[in-house]
Every structure is written in C-alpha cells, then in structure tokens.
Amino acid sequence: MAGIVTNPRAGKKTAPTRPHLTESRTVRYVLIGISLVFLALIVILPMVAVIAESFRKGWSAYLSALTDPDAMSALRLTLITALIAVPLNTIFGVAVAWAVTKFKFRGKNLLITLIDLPFAVSPVVSGLIYVLLFGAQGFLGPWLDAHNIHIIFATPGIVLATMFVTFPFVARELIPLMESQGVQDEEAAVSLGARGWRVFFKVTLPNIKWGLLYGMILCNARAMGEFGAVSVVSGHIRGETNTLPLHIEILYNEYQFSAAFAVASLLMLLAIVTLVAKSILESRMSQEH
Amino acid sequence: MRMKTFKNLRWAIIAAIIVTVLSACGSNNGNNKSSETGVTGKTPSKVTLLNVSYDPTRELYAEFNKSFAEYWKQKTGGTVDIKQSHGGSGAQARAVIDGLDADVVTLALGYDIDSIAAKGAIKTDWQKSFDDNSTPYTSTIVFLVRKGNPKGIKDWNDLIKDGVKVITPNPKTSGGARWNYLAAWGYATKTLGYDEPQTLDFMKKLFKNVPVLDTGARGSTTTFVEKEIGDVLLAWENEAYLALKEYGDKYEIVTPSISILAEPPVAVVDKNVDKKGTREVAEEYLKYLYTEQGQEIAAKNFYRPRLQSVADKYKDQFKELNLLSIDADFGGWKEAQAKHFADGGTFDKIYTPGS
Amino acid sequence: MTGLRRKDRVLPGLSITLGFGVLYLSLIVLIPLAALVLKSANLSPSEWWNTISDPRVVASYKLSLMTAFFAALVNLVFGLLLAWVLVRYRFPGKRIMDGLIDLPFALPTAVAGIALTTIYAPKGWVGSLLEPLGIKVAYTPLGITIALIFIGLPFVVRTVQPIIQDMESDMEEAAVLLGSYRLRTFFRIILPDLIPPLLTGFALAFARGIGEYGSVVFISGNMPMKTEIAPLLIITKLEQYQYSQAAAVAVVLLLISFVLLLFINILQRWSNRRLRTVKGD
Numbered sequence: 001m002a003g004i005v006t007n008p009r010a011g012k013k014t015a016p017t018r019p020h021l022t023e024s025r026t027v028r029y030v031l032i033g034i035s036l037v038f039l040a041l042i043v044i045l046p047m048v049a050v051i052a053e054s055f056r057k058g059w060s061a062y063l064s065a066l067t068d069p070d071a072m073s074a075l076r077l078t079l080i081t082a083l084i085a086v087p088l089n090t091i092f093g094v095a096v097a098w099a100v101t102k103f104k105f106r107g108k109n110l111l112i113t114l115i116d117l118p119f120a121v122s123p124v125v126s127g128l129i130y131v132l133l134f135g136a137q138g139f140l141g142p143w144l145d146a147h148n149i150h151i152i153f154a155t156p157g158i159v160l161a162t163m164f165v166t167f168p169f170v171a172r173e174l175i176p177l178m179e180s181q182g183v184q185d186e187e188a189a190v191s192l193g194a195r196g197w198r199v200f201f202k203v204t205l206p207n208i209k210w211g212l213l214y215g216m217i218l219c220n221a222r223a224m225g226e227f228g229a230v231s232v233v234s235g236h237i238r239g240e241t242n243t244l245p246l247h248i249e250i251l252y253n254e255y256q257f258s259a260a261f262a263v264a265s266l267l268m269l270l271a272i273v274t275l276v277a278k279s280i281l282e283s284r285m286s287q288e289h
Numbered sequence: 290m291r292m293k294t295f296k297n298l299r300w301a302i303i304a305a306i307i308v309t310v311l312s313a314c315g316s317n318n319g320n321n322k323s324s325e326t327g328v329t330g331k332t333p334s335k336v337t338l339l340n341v342s343y344d345p346t347r348e349l350y351a352e353f354n355k356s357f358a359e360y361w362k363q364k365t366g367g368t369v370d371i372k373q374s375h376g377g378s379g380a381q382a383r384a385v386i387d388g389l390d391a392d393v394v395t396l397a398l399g400y401d402i403d404s405i406a407a408k409g410a411i412k413t414d415w416q417k418s419f420d421d422n423s424t425p426y427t428s429t430i431v432f433l434v435r436k437g438n439p440k441g442i443k444d445w446n447d448l449i450k451d452g453v454k455v456i457t458p459n460p461k462t463s464g465g466a467r468w469n470y471l472a473a474w475g476y477a478t479k480t481l482g483y484d485e486p487q488t489l490d491f492m493k494k495l496f497k498n499v500p501v502l503d504t505g506a507r508g509s510t511t512t513f514v515e516k517e518i519g520d521v522l523l524a525w526e527n528e529a530y531l532a533l534k535e536y537g538d539k540y541e542i543v544t545p546s547i548s549i550l551a552e553p554p555v556a557v558v559d560k561n562v563d564k565k566g567t568r569e570v571a572e573e574y575l576k577y578l579y580t581e582q583g584q585e586i587a588a589k590n591f592y593r594p595r596l597q598s599v600a601d602k603y604k605d606q607f608k609e610l611n612l613l614s615i616d617a618d619f620g621g622w623k624e625a626q627a628k629h630f631a632d633g634g635t636f637d638k639i640y641t642p643g644s
Numbered sequence: 645m646t647g648l649r650r651k652d653r654v655l656p657g658l659s660i661t662l663g664f665g666v667l668y669l670s671l672i673v674l675i676p677l678a679a680l681v682l683k684s685a686n687l688s689p690s691e692w693w694n695t696i697s698d699p700r701v702v703a704s705y706k707l708s709l710m711t712a713f714f715a716a717l718v719n720l721v722f723g724l725l726l727a728w729v730l731v732r733y734r735f736p737g738k739r740i741m742d743g744l745i746d747l748p749f750a751l752p753t754a755v756a757g758i759a760l761t762t763i764y765a766p767k768g769w770v771g772s773l774l775e776p777l778g779i780k781v782a783y784t785p786l787g788i789t790i791a792l793i794f795i796g797l798p799f800v801v802r803t804v805q806p807i808i809q810d811m812e813s814d815m816e817e818a819a820v821l822l823g824s825y826r827l828r829t830f831f832r833i834i835l836p837d838l839i840p841p842l843l844t845g846f847a848l849a850f851a852r853g854i855g856e857y858g859s860v861v862f863i864s865g866n867m868p869m870k871t872e873i874a875p876l877l878i879i880t881k882l883e884q885y886q887y888s889q890a891a892a893v894a895v896v897l898l899l900i901s902f903v904l905l906l907f908i909n910i911l912q913r914w915s916n917r918r919l920r921t922v923k924g925d
Contacts, residue, residue, distance in 0.1 A: 023826055028733055035729045036741070038722045042794050043744050045769065046751075046759035053762065088668075096665030103658045109913060111666075113906040118673060119848055120901030122855030122875040123753070125894045129676035132683050132887070136388030137408065139679055145388070153389045163672050176806070186655050196656040221750035228753060228858045235389045236374040237339060245752035250375070252758065253507040254347055255535050257515065264755040271750030275743040379883040386885075404885055459866055461880045501783050501865040504879070508862075516765045516782075631884065632698070640868035641699065 050268060054261035065251070065259035066266055073239045074247035075266075080155065081243060082223040085163045090216055093170025098204070101178035102186065112175065118167040126164045127232025130157055153235030158243065161229040166219045173215030174208055181207055217278050221271045336570050338371045341391035343378035343464060343553070344507045345528050349590040350395070356586060357577050361570065369570055377505045378464035385410060385558060392562050392571040395555045397464030399615075400622035402556050410560040424552040425578035426592035429612060430472040432543040433513065433522040433529040440520045444545045445476040448521065449494035456519035457499060458509040460629070460636050465506035467630060469523040472549040474629070475613040479547060489635060496639050514540070525551065526607070527591035550612040677898070684891035695889045696896050700868055701877055705896070708874040711785055712853030715792030716800075719849045720842060723800025730801075731808040745801045748794050753858030760791055761862045783865030788873065791859045796849030803845035804838060811837060840915040847908035851901040 023031070055062055065071065096115065100108060118126065132138050134151040144151060151157045189203045205212075227245040234241045242250065244267055251260035342350060354371040361369045374381065374389070378397035385391045386408045396402055399416060406413045416423045434442050440453050448455050458466040470492075477491035501518060503509040506528060513522040514536055521543075524532070529542050555575050562568040577583045584594040588603040600607075619625040629635045687695065695701065730742050748756065764771045764781040771781055781787045816829055857875040865871045874897055881890035 027826075031725060032729050032733060032735055035722070035726050039726065039741060039744060041770070042790070042797060043747055045763050046756060046794065047744075047747060049759045049762045049769070050751075050755065053759075092665060092668045095661040096669070099658055099662035099665055102655050103662075105658075105662070109906065109910050111669075112913075113902065113909045114669060114673065116848070116851075116905045116909070117677075117898075117902060120851030120855060120898075120905060121677075122857055122878065122894065122897060124857045124875045124878055125680065125855065125898070128878070128882070128890070128894065129680045131387050132679040132891070133676050134388075135386075136410075137386060137887075139682070141388060150388075150390075152387065153384065160672070164676070167672060180810070183655060190655060199656070218746065218749055221746065225750050225752040225755075227755075235384050236376050238373050240372060245754060248752060249754055252511070253344060253375070253505075255531075260758075261755075264752065264759075267755070268747070268751060271747065272743065275746055275750075279739055279743060377883070383882060383885065459880075462876075462883050499867075502867055504861055504866065504876070516761065517767045518765065518783075632886075637700070637868075 047268065050261050050264050054258055054265045056261075057258040061258055062262045065256070065262035068259075070239050070242070071244075071247055071263055074242045074244045074263075077155065077158070077242065078224050078244045081159050081162050082220050084159050085166055085223045086216055086220045089163060089166055089219055090170050090212070092167075093172075093174055093215060094212065096171050097174035097178050097208075098200075100175055102183050115168050115171050118164050119172075121164075123165065123226070123228025124232065127161050127229040130160055130164075130233050152233045153237075153241060155241070157233040158230050158241065161233045162223050162226055165226050165229050166223045169219035169222065170212065170215035173211050173218070177208055177211040178204075214278060217274050221274060224270060225267055334367050336367060336369045336567060338369060338392045338567060338571060338574060339374065339390055340371055340393050340395060340574075341374045341381050341385055341389060342395040343381060343397040344375055344505055345465070345525055345531070346395060346553075347373070347375050348531065349527075349587060349592065352590065353578070353583065353586045356582055357574055360577060360582070361573070364573075369574075371574075377462060379462065390561055390565070391558045392565065392567050393555060393557055393575055395553065397551075397553050398467065398622060399552065399554050400626050401464065402554055403622065405556075405558070410558055411556050412559055415556040416554065418557065419555065419575060420579060421595050422552060423554045423556060424595075425555060425575070425583065426553070426587040426594055428526045428551045428553065428592055429548045429610070430469050430523060430545075430551065431526045431529050431548065432545060433524050433532055433540050434520065434543050436539050436541060438541060438543065442521050442543055445473055445495075445547070446480070448473075448498060449491060450498075453498050453521065454500055454519040455495065455498045455521050455523065456501065456503075456509050456513045457523040458506050459502040459504055462504045463506055463509075465525055465528070466509075467625075468525070468549055468551045470629065470636065471615070471619060471625060472545075472547070472613070473523075474635075475549060475618055476545065476547045489638060492635065493639050526593070530591035530606075544608045544610050547611045547613065549618075550614045552615065680891050680898070681895055683888055684895045686888040687892060691889075692892050695892045700872070701874075701893060703869045704872050704874040704877045707785060707788070707870075707872065708854050708897075709900070711788045711792055711873075712850050712856075715789045715796055715853050716846050716850035718789070718793050719796045719800045720846050723797060723845060723849075724804055724838065724842060726797075727801045727804040727808055731805060745798050747798075748796075749798050753795070753856070754862070756794055757791060757859035757862035760787075760794065760859065764790060764863065782863050783867075783871060785871060787863040787865075788860050788871065791863050792849075792853040792856060795856050795859055796853055799848040799852065800842070800845030803841045803848070807838060807841045840912045843908055844912050847904055851904055854897060854901055 054065075096111075099105075100112060130152055133140055134144060134157065135141050136145060151160070185203050185207065186199050189199045194202065224243075225245060226243075227249070230243055231246060231249070234243070234246055236242060236246060236250070238250070244263060248260050248263050248267075251257075251263060340350060340354075350371075350373055354373070358369050358371065361367065374384075374391070376384070378401050381389075382394070382396060382401035382404050385394060385405050394402060394405065394411075399422075402411065402415060405411050406415055412418075419425070432442060434440070440450075441447065442453065447453065457469045460466040460470045473495055474488060474492060477488040478485075481487040481491065501509075501512050503512055506525060509522060510524060510528055510532055512518050514532055522529070522532075526542075533540055533542065555578065557568065557571045557575060559568075562571045578587070579595065581596065581599065584596040584599040585602075588594045588599050588606070591606070593607050594600050594603065613619075615622060615625060627634070684692065726741075726745065730738065730745075751759075761768070761782055763769045764774075764787055766772065766775050766780070766782065768782070774781060779786075781790060811834070816833055855875055857873070857879075860873055861876060864873060864876075866876060874893065878890045878893050878897075881887075881893060
C-alpha cells in the first residue's frame with residue numbers, strides 16, 4: 001500500500017534543491033516578486049479593502065453588524081444551504097468520477113463537458129432556469145401551486161440554485177486525480193476477493209481523500225458565497241430567504257457600508273479558516289509518511 | 290495509523306449525510322409552519338404579511354410597519370408580523386408574477402403593477418381600489434449637487450453643458466431612472482416647442498454626459514456619494530433628502546423649473562390574499578397609509594403626503610414646482626413604456642450610432 | 645496499465661455510479677437548461693435572429709468575449725507563473741500565498757465587485773494613482789477585465805499546479821546534461837507538457853468570464869454599446885418581461901461556452917492519451 005500515490009499536491013516535498021535544475025537566485029527573486037505584485041493587485045488589495053472598510057466604524061459597530069438578528073438568520077440559511085448542497089454534490093462527484101475514470105464508454109467526453117457546464121453558465125441564467133421551471137408562470141408552476149408546494153422564493157429554490165452553481169467542483173477535482181491513478185489498485189483488491197464498497201472505502205478513498213477534501217472545501221466556499229443565482233430565486237424576504245451574500249447587498253443598499261463589509265469579512269474569514277485547515281491537514285498528513 | 294484515518298473519514302461522511310437529511314427535514318418543517326400561519330390567518334391572532342416593495346422605501350416601511358403593528362394590535366388584539374422584500378421595482382414585480390407570495394405590492398410605477406395584473410394575480414382595475422390613483426404618497430425628481438454647487442447647475446439645460454457629469458441609473462433596469470428620463474424629456478419637449486427631433490437631440494447630449502449607468506437608484510446614489518463620481522445626481526426627492534441626512538453638509542438639493550409627479554402606487558395581490566385569507570389585514574394595511582399617522586411617517590421619510598393637514602405641516606420641506614404627470618403628458622405608462630423604454634424606443638436611439 | 649484497462653469491467657459499480665451520475669446531472673443541470681432552450685423556442689426563427697443580431701446585443705457579446713479572452717490570457721501567463729513559483733521555489737509566506745489563490749472562489753462576487761470598484765474607481769486607492777497618468781480602470785473595459793482576472797485566476801493556477809508538481813525532473817536533467825540553457829529547457833521540455841492543463845485552465849476561466857455578472861456590474865459602468873456585458877442585457881430583457889428574448893440571449897452564451905469546453909475536453913483527453921503512450925506507463 002505504501003507505493004500508492006497520494007494526492008500529488010499533498011505529500012511530496014517538491015522544491016528542488018539541485019542547483020542545475022532551478023533558475024539563478026536573481027531570476028527566482030524576480031519571478032517571486034512579479035507573482036507577489038500581481039497577487040497583491042488582484043487578490044490581496046480587495047481583501048484588505050474589505051477588512052479596512054468593515055472596521056471604519058470600529059469594533060462595536062463590527063460586532064453589532066454580525067449579531068444583528070437578520071444577519072444571524074441569513075447565516076443560518078447559508079449554512080443550511082451549504083450543508084445540503086455540498087454532501088449531495090460530493091456523492092455525485094465521487095460516483096461520476098468513478099464511472100468516468102474506471103470504465104470506458106461512449107459519450108464520455110460529452111459527459112465530462114456537461115459536468116463542467118455550470119462553471120460556464122452565467123449565474124443570472126442559473127437562477128433564471130429554475131424560475132422558468134418552477135415559477136408560477138413556469139412549466140411546473142401550476143402543478144406546484146395546486147399542491148401548495150413552494151420551491152422558488154423559498155429554501156428549496158435557494159438550495160437548488162446553489163447546487164447548480166457548485167455542481168462541478170468535486171467531480172472536477174477527482175476526475176484528473178483518479179485518471180492519473182488508474183485502476184491497478186482496485187483490480188488487485190478485486191482479484192483478492194474484495195467486494196464493491198470495500199474496494200471503494202479501503203482502496204480508492206484513501207487514495208483520493210485529499211483531492212476529495214479539497215473539492216469539498218471549494219464547493220463549500222462557493223456555496224456560501226454564491227450571489228447572482230441565489231439572488232434571482234430568493235425573493236429577498238428579510239429574515240427569511242436572505243443568504244449572507246444577499247444580506248450584504250441589502251446592507252450596502254441601506255448605506256450601511258461598514259456593516260456590509262463586516263458581514264463580507266465574516267464570509268471571507270470562513271473561507272480563510274477552511275483553507276488554513278486544509279493546509280494544516282496536508283502538512284500533518286505528509287509528516288505521517 | 291492509516292487505517293484509523295480511513296475509518297474516521299468514513300464516519301465523517303456518514304455523519305455528513307445524516308446531518309444533511311436532518312437539516313433537509315428541518316427546513317421543510319420551517320416551510321410548513323410558515324404556510325400554516327398563512328392559512329390560519331383567518332382567525333386574526335397572528336398574521337404574517339409580505340410587502341414586496343422597491344429599493345428606496347426601506348426606511349419608510351421599516352417605520353410604517355412598526356406603527357401599523359401597534360395600530361392593528363389596538364384595533365383587533367391580534368399581532369401582525371410584516372415581512373419586507375426590497376429590490377428593483379421591475380425585478381420585484383417579476384418575482385410576484387413568478388410566484389413570490391406577496392400580500393401587498395408597493396412599487397415604483399404603475400406599469401409594474403399593470404404587468405402583474407396582466408398575468409392575473411391582481412385585478413385589472415386595481416388603480417381604483419384606493420384613493421388618489423392608489424398612490425398614498427408622491428415624489429418628484431430633483432438634482433443633488435456637491436456643496437456650493439461648483440458647476441452652477443440650476444435647471445435641466447445646465448445638464449447638457451460640456452464638462453458636466455450627470456449620474457442616473459439605467460432606465461431599462463430601474464424604475465426611478467424612467468421617472469428621471471421622462472422628467473428630462475418633458476422639460477425638453479416644453480422648452481423646445483414640442484419638436485421631437487430636437488428633444489431627442491437634447492436627450493442625446495444629456496446622456497453623453499452620463500459616465501456610469503448603474504442598474505438601480507441606490508447604485509447611482511452610491512456612485513455619486515461614495516465613489517464621488519459626477520457633478521449632479523438625478524434622484525427621487527426622498528432619495529436626495531435621505532442622502533443629505535446620511536452625508537450632511539457635503540451636498541445640496543437643486544429643484545429644477547419643471548419636473549414630474551412621480552406616483553409610486555400600492556395594491557393588494559388578490560390571488561395571494563384570497564389563498565392565504567389575509568385580505569382584511571392587507572387592505573387595512575394599505576388604508577393605514579392614507580391615515581394621519583401613515584401620512585406623517587411618509588412625510589418624515591421625505592415622501593410628499595396626500596393629506597392636506599400633513600402637507601401643510603411639511604410645507605417648507607417640499608418646494609412648489611411645475612409638475613408634469615404621466616397620464617396627462619405622456620399618455621399613461623403603457624404608451625410611455627412603448628415609446629421610450631421598449632427595445633427600439635427613444636432610449637435605445639440615443640445609443641444607436643447614426644440615428 | 646493500458647493493457648489491464650482493456651480487459652473489460654473487472655471493477656464493480658459502473659451501472660450504479662453512471663446511472664446515479666447521469667440522473668443527478670439531468671435533474672440539476674440538464675432539465676433546467678432544457679427549460680431555458682424551450683422558453684427561447686417560443687420565438688419564431690426570425691424573432692430569434694432579430695433578438696440576437698440586434699446591434700446592442702452583438703456589441704455586448706463582443707465585449708463579453710473580448711474581456712473574458714484578455715482576462716483569461718492574463719491569467720494564463722500569471723497563473724502559470726504563480727503555479728511555478730508556488731511549486732518550485734521556497735520562500736517565506738508561501739503557504740499563505742497558496743491559500744490566497746482560492747479566495748476568488750470563496751468571496752461573494754458582489755463583494756468582489758464592490759471591493760474592486762473601491763480600489764480602482766477614480767478616487768480609489770489605486771485608481772487615484774492611475775488617474776494622473778490618464779489611465780482609467782473603473783467604468784471601462786479595462787475594469788471589466790480586472791474583475792474577470794480576479795474571478796478566473798484560481799482556475800488556471802489550480803489546473804496547472806498539480807501537473808508541475810507531478811513533473812519528472814529526468815527530462816530536465818537530461819536537457820541540462822546535453823548543455824541546454826534553462827530558458828531553452830523551459831520552452832522545449834517543460835512547456836509542452838503544460839500546454840494541456842494551461843488550455844483547460846484558460847478555457848474554464850474564459851467560459852466563466854463570459855457569464856460573470858455580480859462582480860462586473862459594479863465596475864463596468866453599464867454604458868450601452870460600450871461597457872454593457874451580455875449577462876446585463878439578459879437582466880435588461882427580463883426587466884421588460886421579455887422572458888423568451890432573455891432566454892435567446894442566454895442560449896447563445898451557453899452554446900459558446902459549451903462548444904469551447906467540449907473542444908478543450910477532447911483536446912485534453914487526446915493529449916493525455918498521447919502523453920501516457922509517450923511516457924510508456
């Protein structure tokens with residue numbers, strides 16, 4: 001088992017120290033410098049802007065923005081949404097990655113492309129399609145209305161739109177990983193008499209768990225942060241169908257700029273915490289070997 | 290060591306699935322509960338109302354809802370919980386058409402309520418249900434300029450001068466912007482002798498001075514006051530006063546010679562209140578807007594009241610000016626929409642090269 | 645490995661995983677998207693054509709495609725650089741830098757838009773420095789491009805990074821032994837291996853950029869014919885209650901993205917297969 005490749009991103013100590021295989025010190029510093037400047041302009045500055053704006057009115061204003069009942073209910077809805085969308089997309093991602101990478105069948109390219117499609121669909125459209133389907137004027141609208149089932153402008157619609165937007169993350173992460181690992185280990189396990197689930201849990205899962213975890217983290221981050229699609233299906237009812245990103249927009253539109261950025265910084269913090277957790281787990285894992 | 294980790298991971302996955310299922314059930318329960326209160330609303334112990342409104346009324350209805358809840362408690366002994374939803378007027382109307390469970394709509398223009406009525410959720414003669422065209426308060430379009438009015442802006446014709454930057458939202462996506470547009474159009478028509486090509490030329494020059502077209506009225510206000518872009522903001526009167534209140538002495542209001550009587554109307558969504566049994570409270574809610582208390586709250590939030598006694602009290606706040614009306618001067622919303630804002634209308638012509 | 649692969653279906657679970665995958669895909673993605681296509685089919689062919697050939701719509705397609713293309717191009721170059729630096733070099737703060745790459749995935753797009761506008765507006769932190777130089781960022785196509793660079797960056801870095809990590813150094817070593825210069829080694833030996841993941845990253849960033857709305861509307865200025873992006877036009881059509889026309893504009897966007905992704909996926913699988921045979925494993 002020791003020979004099995006773990007997620008290349010996790011275990012390996014990579015930075016090569018053999019001098020003839022790297023650039024000169026100057027070139028290295030220049031490249032690192034350029035990267036830092038680029039990252040600063042594109043990613044770090046917006047982050048700093050969010051934090052700076054959120055503390056413009058001080059700590060107490062910051063805290064009261066976060067403990068506001070509407071903010072709390074938005075947080076609750078955001079967490080519920082992520083808790084439903086992420087596991088479902090994870091199960092799908094694992095299943096479809098298994099099918100795509102362990103077997104050959106026709107239409108595989110098409111299937112993979114269709115999985116990617118939600119990345120490319122405009123968030124506006126991803127909300128719109130559920131309105132067209134479940135809205136009162138939509139294809140299923142009259143039926144739903146007759147049975148008094150609420151989908152859009154209620155939690156199910158928000159969950160569906162979030163699932164659509166975060167659909168590809170886990171599958172996208174797993175497919176190339178499982179592709180590169182091939183089928184050897186699983187076939188060996190089968191020839192030793194292991195059955196389906198056992199093969200998966202004892203052989204495949206250990207191989208893919210870091211990729212899986214990483215995909216889930218991204219999926220979760222995006223699920224909590226999605227704005228455009230959710231905005232179309234939410235109905236914006238205060239304290240009821242507002243998620244955190246929508247709550248931010250509301251605050252921003254009420255001239256409560258610091259409060260808006262304070263809530264935004266909370267989302268950012270959630271993202272950073274998960275990313276840090278991931279990197280700690282990775283380094284612990286690589287020490288285990 | 291490794292084996293243990295796998296086991297943990299497996300348990301983690303199982304736990305995640307259980308949590309998911311539980312939370313899914315939990316959220317369903319939540320939904321059932323809220324629809325139940327809607328149905329049992331016939332016995333007026335606790336009623337929930339949903340008011341779907343447009344962007345600038347946030348402060349108004351936050352205050353008004355409290356006042357109405359007290360009034361309702363006194364009158365019937367029951368409690369009413371009013372939920373608010375705000376957004377662009379058109380987008381909000383669409384949400385109601387698509388099934389958002391609004392009991393009442395309070396939107397920026399009659400056209401949007403007409404659109405809901407066209408799909409059957411509101412009766413077509415809704416505008417006769419309440420006094421004054423079902424418009425309990427009005428507003429108009431004014432200019433917000435920077436302190437000291439450095440560009441010397443007094444009237445609409447100052448807006449087309451070189452070097453003046455005008456901020457207005459996009460009439461295609463914002464109800465308020467349509468009032469802005471029609472006010473400017475009305476001014477140009479009157480001063481240029483009702484000559485349409487010249488009027489269109491005026492509008493072209495005006496929009497040449499517009500550097501940003503935000504999608505909504507609040508977005509434009511933010512661009513003007515927070516990003517400090519532009520010399521003049523075309524805004525609802527109430528928005529302009531609110532900006533003054535929030536930002537104090539950095540701005541002043543300029544009232545043009547001609548503007549438009551902006552009538553943001555209200556209506557009960559018949560289909561939803563009949564289904565939920567909330568008609569009585571919904572109608573009472575809108576009627577309360579016309580009472581002395583309701584009008585007072587409207588005036589305090591810088592909407593022009595209809596009730597004479599309140600109007601007199603706030604006389605100094607609202608300047609007299611020459612107001613065009615949508616029905617008399619533009620033939621109603623249907624016509625105005627088709628002529629100016631539909632695809633190929635005058636607004637599109639402004640941006641079409643060579644026309 | 646390839647030999648074993650051809651032996652058919654030793655492993656269990658094809659029908660259940662594929663069945664579940666396709667079912668879930670249909671429920672969440674395909675059926676809703678079909679609703680979109682159906683809705684646009686309410687229009688007659690000539691109405692359809694008129695909607696999407698309207699000069700304003702065409703201008704917005706051009707703008708969306710152009711800005712998404714340039715943003716993806718910038719991300720291609722800098723994403724490769726970032727991935728290279730993160731994998732190959734050791735320096736303090738590397739782990740933090742690595743984590744920051746994912747931030748655009750996590751930050752709500754509207755927040756990103758507002759934050760970017762705060763920075764690049766004429767009175768903003770960076771905008772005020774560029775203003776005297778005559779460079780305007782916010783409310784121009786450049787501003788849109790910057791928002792899209794932000795949105796697309798993780799796609800390129802995260803697809804290239806694992807491949808660089810996996811790269812064997814034998815080939816590089818051989819090249820050095822044969823007296824090749826570093827830069828030459830890079831272009832001759834390293835880059836060809838990186839082209840498939842770079843293309844995937846590029847395509848994903850590009851496709852995502854075409855449809856992006858939340859972060860762009862704040863910084864774009866939304867001027868018709870100039871800085872009006874295609875997703876905004878979809879919203880505009882909806883505001884006029886023209887659902888079918890909105891759907892038609894959306895379907896065209898969707899088709900562009902779909903064809904792009906399909907092309908890239910085929911290309912990538914083809915090159916994967918080629919690589920595997922070359923490397924002989």
